[in-house]
Amino acid sequence: MKKEERIIQWFTLYHNDIYNFLIYYLGTKDVEDMVQEAFIKVFQYIDQFEQRADPKTWLISIARNIAIDHMRKTKRQFALVDQLKSIFSEKSKLPHDWVLEDERKKELYKAINELKTSYRDVVILRGILDFTPEETSQILKWKIDKVNLTYYRSVQSLKKKLTSEKWSDYIDAINR
Incomplete structure (x- = not known):
């Protein structure tokens, strides 16, 4: 070809x-x-x-x-919370639903943004984009064990940041 x-x-x-x-x-x-x-x-x-x-x-x-x-x-700092607002604008929702969802997303992106770079990379690749450990290791040029360990640690760090009950479903989904 x-x-x-x-x-x-x-x-x-x-x-x-x-x-x-x-x-x-x-x-x-x-x-x-x-x-x-x-x-x-x-x-x-x-x-x-x-x-x-x-x-x-x-x-x-x-x-x-x-x-x-x-x-x-x-030389920009990550500004995920402010910049992603427009991505999630959905007209079909009721204003009350939108406010609740928007606040939850802000909190999530703020927590992800506060992670150290290696944790943030792994959370985005594994937890959000759903890459396998093998794909993530190739992208980051890490060993698979390091990907898995860093992912585990990043999830633990997110758990500490997102301690409220409303995040339990999300954290459970990440842990799978």
């Missing part, structure tokens, strides 16, 4: 995954340029892709590095 065909195939299969990862990682919906940048890098370095890994994990790794570079360049 030609280089261009492979890139088109990967874009079709994985651009939504990369887009969603970057939204969670950066806390903003304005990540289209970074998705493009990721695929430009993929195009430049596709000859270095060792087909031992899943292309999806390789692409997410590239996107993660682009996001980290972006954060360094702009």
Whole structure:
């Protein structure tokens, strides 16, 4: 398969995954340029892709590095709570339901944002985007044992931050 065909195939299969990862990682919906940048890098370095890994994990790794570079360049702190408000605007809900849900999401994103970087990375990849430990280890370039241990510790840290009963269902879901 030609280089261009492979890139088109990967874009079709994985651009939504990369887009969603970057939204969670950066806390903003304005990540289209970074998705493009990721695929430009993929195009430049596709000859270095060792087909031992899943292309999806390789692409997410590239996107993660682009996001980290972006954060360094702009020297922004994560502002997940404020920037994600617009993502969850749903008109069909009653105002009371929206307020309760919005507060819960704010609390969750604030707690995730307060985690140290390695914990936050694992929570986003494993807990939110539902990557396997193997995929997460490939993306973060960690051993699977480190992924599992860090994920366990990050969940414990979130439990401490989110001690109220309204979070018990969420914490239970993460622990599965």
